[in-house]
Amino acid sequence: MRQLVYEILEKQKKALSLYEIEQQFDNVERSTIFRTLKTFQDNYLIHSIDDGTGAVKYALCDDDCTCKPDDLHIHFLCNKCGQTHCMKDMPVPKMDLAEGFSFENANFVVKGICPNCR
């Protein structure tokens, strides 16, 4: 199961939701995939993205990814097809926060139209 889920994520260049992964199988329970993804996440194999569509999406981490603030990159959500792309070469810019605010994490989702949908 873990191998299969991993392969599905590997094949895709985009981030997939639990539901989308489920669709790739004939007869596998949501909960099974859910727990597989959770295992992956606990072991830093994947990262999850909340792109605001209501469904969390998952994508493989790079080999050297530690899922720490330094590794954060931007995600792109296409308003037309709903696909979420990892912009792994675009780090989330560091912001100078107002006095008293400390930085721990960030979520930067850019929305627009992807090349396939123009």
Place this chain on the structure above:
Amino acid sequence: MRQLVYEILEKQKKALSLYEIEQQFDNVERSTIFRTLKTFQDNYLIHSIDDGTGAVKYALCDDDCTCKPDDLHIHFLCNKCGQTHCMKDMPVPKMDLAEGFSFENANFVVKGICPNCR
């Protein structure tokens, strides 16, 4: 009803979820507030923020806000108290997207600890 909801949002400096607004009333239906907020949103009085907590939050727009890409600002979610602050003086940085991607909108949520929680 609209006046009351507006006043609640006006009083708060942070963004409120549907549930939090509901708490401010004694006996008002979620759906009523929901539709009120929707009306506000349709008329560009408020903007909604999905900070990844699972509940969408709402905050008043500035007078001159058009809710267009130029008006986008950063939001800060405190990992301790869960409150979401509008950083209205911090615009979302413009990113040079890869070839073929067009920009329409963005959601930039910074997470950390707010001054009250340190």
Place this chain on the structure above:
DNA sequence: TAAAACTTTGCAATACTGTTGCACGTACTC
């Protein structure tokens, strides 16, 4: 002013995603 038209509200029900409890089955260990 009374009827008609429209708006707002509350209740109930539903959708969707995520999450957990439990039982069964398989595989591994001794």
Place this chain on the structure above:
DNA sequence: GAGTACGTGCAACAGTATTGCAAAGTTTTA
């Protein structure tokens, strides 16, 4: 072969968002 650990599927539940419908309230119109 008994015992243990793990993975899977089913069913149920949680939380938020959303909609249909009817009753109540408000405005318009003749």
